Amino acid sequence: MPFRARVTLESIPVQGYKVKFMSKSSKALTAAALAVAWLTAGPVLAQSAPPAPALSGLSLQQALALAQERNPDLRLSAIAVRNAEAAVLSASAAPNPTLSIQSSSINPRTGVGSGGLRDKNIDTTVRLDQLIERGGKRELRTENARRLVEASRLDVNDTRRQLTLATSEAYYDLLAAQERLAVTQETTQLFDSTLEAAQRRRKAGDIAGADVERLQVDVLRARNDARLAQADLARAQLALAQLLNVCCDTAGIRATDPWPGFEASDNVADIDRLIEQRPDVRAAQARLEAAQAARQLALASRTRDVSVGVQFEHAPGDNANNTYGLAVQIPLFVRYNFEGEIRSAEANLDTAREVLDKTRIVARNDASRALQDLQAAADRARRFEQELLVAAKKSADAAEFGFRNGASAVMDVLDARRTYRATQLDAVTARADYARALSAWRTAVMKEEGK
Template structure:
């Protein structure tokens, strides 16, 4: 009976463990990107700004509204103007005629601004995905670090077991056991630290779609796959098609049109009017024709013209600075990308394997009494350092790759 109960308990424990593993939520980079694009508040703000510029563009194309007016004179006075008998009534229709191509220039300016705002949405999207991808890579690296530290913790405890057995057999000094216990304690502390780092990185990723509590346990990413980077010229060739580059050009074009618009505003607009007049007591009737325009004696829009010219110069300088910034940034990131690629490749193909083999040999040699404890401890420490170095190199490789992909992104 007890035997059957034990078997049942073991079966249920195994089933519960299997179910928990099968239900573990694994977040992939593609799924994370979809969440970010669907729920990011920053992206929605950029889209709202584009809608704002669209409204300005629509508004800029309208003609001025006509003015319909009515007035009456010579009423409610004294003597002959008493009452309504001597009333002179005027019915007038006036229309402002914009001169100097103001409406067309206004429409062109806002059109450039609207197109720049639409590209601003693409820029915001790419920047957001770049930040998310790098945060995701940080999480993957933290996950790998946690896995490695767990293995290191397990190795430290296995070493402690071997040393304890040797101490009990009287083959080594108890001092070695104390050293092994210190190594286990340090491994436990490191494990807790790395676990906290992993949880923090998990929370930072989930914050991109507005969640404070992550709904996933781990992430899926081909972290150990690397390939040779393209040449720098291959990345620089895409810079002129980058949304941020084209957005700056459109803003510069809008500023140039704004200069033309401010100049046109110095040209007076003409108001034409037509009307009809009646005199009640004489029964006379007639048409009213008129035209008016302001005389540009004092205000010729000089200040706004100078302001628009200064803004154009600022945007031209800003565009030149953007060119230099993107090119220099691409070159610097590409150098770091190449360095991390060669570093990762070298660690994987030579150093890591050699360190692992050295540790295995020293561990076996220590068990057999061929090596000292310090030899095994030194090879163990070297292996741990190289594994950590390898993860950091891969993390740097994928992060720089994400940044270069952002800089070489093009407009759809």
């Protein structure tokens, strides 16, 4: 039979409201209870959702802060540190003692006898054994685990270093895409105004129709370039949003910082000294020290551990039958002397040395290449800023003025316009190359945090 339930906002307070349930069946009460749960939980769930960050005016520092806060790779590196710290607790713990209780001399024919528990015909033994590690095994295990924790923390810093470089490059790619779009849109507007002027001159008989058609072709090309620049901007916004791990309207992301200024890079400090402070090099060094501790631990395996035990034995009968005992267990290395563990530890130590050498070479080449790229990009960007843009702008302005006043042909203004637009786009590329090279140089010699 169908039922009806009515929920009115009175009688029961729910987040500032009063709710009264009027029903004619238990099912209606259940439905009403679900309605209350929905009303109660809805705002709570809405409040728990993290707000999307505002990215309409994004500076580089804000982008770096968001990347370090939200990037999943950095979070995974932090989880690895916690895992390594847990390994330290396990390595530094002493062996637990072993308690054993044994009953023996139970005769199935005669049974266990009568009387209390102490009078039963059962021999009962209580024994406590403790393993005593020798050769500094626990200290070496702890040292190995601590070095691995240090390496994991340095891995977090290296992940942060690489994330800083990737975010900076993505940010400057976005800034360059914004400027390319602005240049192409401005060029399109100039071509449109030039086309209008050419059409007026054609009506007056001052210009041939073929020249107007040529100008029309350049107008269409400029519009295609603007559309392509718009697509490049969308790709740059998506790339930066992926690094920031944000799920918002990426079309609203906009970089607001200016291009970085030119920095002197001729007299730099010793690169070999700088790379020794990089987190990836320090992490490789920490893993080498951990491998050294592991090798010492493998050698310490040849030092015999001793197990010491004490026991109490109760036999039925007189109390004088209670006895005590001591036991010592010493392993005998008659068949195997841990050669495999020692060889494996030595191989791991050699591997750690090779990894450290390789990491140093990669870091040195990375820093040297970043410095050379920075110097070349600075020279190119400075030449565009101080010479090429100025000359191309003067040529374009002169051609525009002459065309509007009937002193120059269409081809002259088109050539000047193409040259100026190409120079502007090349200048944007040069600025972006310098900004990326500067970021690469800074991250190539980035120190460990706190150093």
